[in-house]
Amino acid sequence: MTAPACKGIRPGLYAITDSALMPDSRLIRDVEAALTGGAVMVQYRDKNSPPSDRLSQARSLQAACRNAGALLIINDDPELALRVGAAGVHLGQGDRPLHEARQLLGDDAIVGITCHGDLELARTADQAGADYLAFGRFFVSGTKPTAPPADPAVLGRARQFGKPVTAIGGITLDNAAQMICAGADLLAVVGGLFGSDDTEQRAREFANLFSRHHPLFHLSSVRES
Numbered sequence: 001m002t003a004p005a006c007k008g009i010r011p012g013l014y015a016i017t018d019s020a021l022m023p024d025s026r027l028i029r030d031v032e033a034a035l036t037g038g039a040v041m042v043q044y045r046d047k048n049s050p051p052s053d054r055l056s057q058a059r060s061l062q063a064a065c066r067n068a069g070a071l072l073i074i075n076d077d078p079e080l081a082l083r084v085g086a087a088g089v090h091l092g093q094g095d096r097p098l099h100e101a102r103q104l105l106g107d108d109a110i111v112g113i114t115c116h117g118d119l120e121l122a123r124t125a126d127q128a129g130a131d132y133l134a135f136g137r138f139f140v141s142g143t144k145p146t147a148p149p150a151d152p153a154v155l156g157r158a159r160q161f162g163k164p165v166t167a168i169g170g171i172t173l174d175n176a177a178q179m180i181c182a183g184a185d186l187l188a189v190v191g192g193l194f195g196s197d198d199t200e201q202r203a204r205e206f207a208n209l210f211s212r213h214h215p216l217f218h219l220s221s222v223r224e225s
């Protein structure tokens, strides 16, 4: 993860919303709790709500993220990202092509790309100008059980691209350290975070794992001692 290419992306918890798990009444409150607990990035992922609800929710999330100094990413929808002034968009292999999102959002926007478990997809995304590379699912996922499985070894190999490496799919407190040690800079979590009764505390526990296991924090604490 090299500084100039990172556009403000820091290693840490990447909280992803889910309309089934988080009714409208809880969405903003739960995301604010995740941000208070230390989430560094939030993705608004909602495939069901009508466009007017999506717009108002994305606007509220953008305000919450700005207040917390965190980055808001919109799933699938570059136009919505543009309308609400989000930091960027996340695109899968079946979504709009990266170059269209880049044209719409500009060079400063973050575009993250799903690479499943495939280093060649990552190479293509890197060459096309992706800002982070997302791999997974690594474990059983209640949110997206049909996502193709990936081998954790891909996380370490993907570090060759010098871009933030994201892990997703069934991540919980029990397997998060394994993901960070395998090479993940960001842990993208839905159920393991928003399925908790205490989102703020759960987010804090994820954030603490980065302090203990991610090389950026680990190295600075070694230097300070």
Ligand SMILES: Cc1ncc(COP(=O)(O)OP(=O)(O)O)c(N)n1
Pocket: 043, 045, 075, 076, 090, 091, 092, 093, 094, 095, 112, 113, 114, 134, 135, 144, 166, 168, 188
């Ligand atoms: C961080 C992150 N990684 C992967 C995905 C999955 O994106 P995609 O393959 O487009 O699937 P959907 O999320 O759109 O169902 C993601 N959203 N975020």
Ligand SMILES: Cc1ncsc1CCOP(=O)(O)O
Pocket: 136, 137, 140, 141, 142, 143, 144, 147, 168, 169, 170, 171, 188, 189, 190, 191, 192
């Ligand atoms: C969107 C997505 N893509 C691969 S797995 C997944 C869902 C992640 O959710 P959870 O953390 O609940 O497994």
Ligand SMILES: [Mg+2]
Pocket: 075, 076, 090, 091, 092, 095
């Ligand atoms: Mg998608």
